[in-house]
Every structure is written in C-alpha cells, then in structure tokens.
Amino acid sequence: MKFLAEIEILPKKGLLDPQGKAVTHSMQSIGLNNVVEVCVGRFITLEIDADDETTAYEAADTASKKLLANLIMESYKIRMNKL
Amino acid sequence: MKFLAEIEILPKKGLLDPQGKAVTHSMQSIGLNNVVEVCVGRFITLEIDADDETTAYEAADTASKKLLANLIMESYKIRMNKL
Numbered sequence A, B: 001m002k003f004l005a006e007i008e009i010l011p012k013k014g015l016l017d018p019q020g021k022a023v024t025h026s027m028q029s030i031g032l033n034n035v036v037e038v039c040v041g042r043f044i045t046l047e048i049d050a051d052d053e054t055t056a057y058e059a060a061d062t063a064s065k066k067l068l069a070n071l072i073m074e075s076y077k078i079r080m081n082k083l
Helices: A018-029 A053-068 B018-029 B053-068
Strands: A002-011 A035-049 A074-082 B002-011 B035-049 B074-082
Touching: A002 A053, A002 B002, A002 B035, A018 A035, A018 B053, A035 A053, A035 B002, A053 A074, A053 B018, B002 B053, B018 B035, B035 B053, B053 B074
Parallel strands: none
Antiparallel strands: A002 A035, A002 A074, A035 B035, B002 B035, B002 B074
8 A cells, every 4th residue: 555644844942943034034025024933844755655554654753763854953743644 | 813824845746856866765775665755845834923814824825925935846735723
C-alpha cells in the first residue's frame, strides 16, 4: 500500500525566526496590517510504500528525526494519508 | 478575534524539485528504502486579527498570492483555525 506523509516543520516557540520576522514586516508594506505574526518553516511530503499505516508512520518519524528536522531548533508534526 | 492560517506551499507537480530529489536519495542512505518520493516545500503560519474567518482567510490568500508563493512554480493550500 502507498501512504503520503505530510510533515510540517516549524522553529520552536521562543527561538529566533528571522525569516518570520522579515515576512511579518513585509505584510505591512503590502497593506495587510491585520497579520500580526508570521512563522516560516518547511513542508515536506513523503510517498511511502508500506504494509500498514503504523510502518509508514514509523518511516516518516525516523526520516523527520534523522534527516528532515533539526530537533534542537525545530518541532515537527506528521499527518498520514492513504493513497 | 484571532485566527491562525496554516499555509502549505509545494512545487507544482511535474516541475523540477531538486531539493526533493536530493532528499529522496538521502533516504536510501539512512536505510529508508520504502520512501519512494519526497517533495520539499514551505510551511508558513500567520496569526491574523480579524472580525470573522472570511476576512482572515482573505488576508491569508492575499499574502500567499502576493508575497509567499511563486504561483508560476508553486501551489498553496490554506487551513484556517480559530485561536
């Protein structure tokens, strides 16, 4: 079976997010004064071949921990979908 | 009221995704042979002050179109949450 793991990676709360700060300022300049805070992270999708969702989730979790996210500065969230 | 817009930006299907290709190869080297395809995009959250969800959604949509996504090469999806 094929699964699609959608992984959202964001800088941890309280840590510096210079990209987010810069984009927040840019919002004012295009007239969007109601956007008060922006966080910029990464979005990664993995297509995984696995017998069941648990196995697929474990692959996505290992990939996030070992390769995709920097756990010192970032946190991640995984959503699984069946393809 | 405060809303949190979560915006997922991915390279359009069929367009080059060199980061995704590179990460797909790296998966093999950490033993995750069941990960067959990787796409790398951006994940951006916006905290928006607005009277209702429609207004907040419109701000997020304008921000995506004008500032966050490159519509020639990328597509985006917005999820709204009430804070």
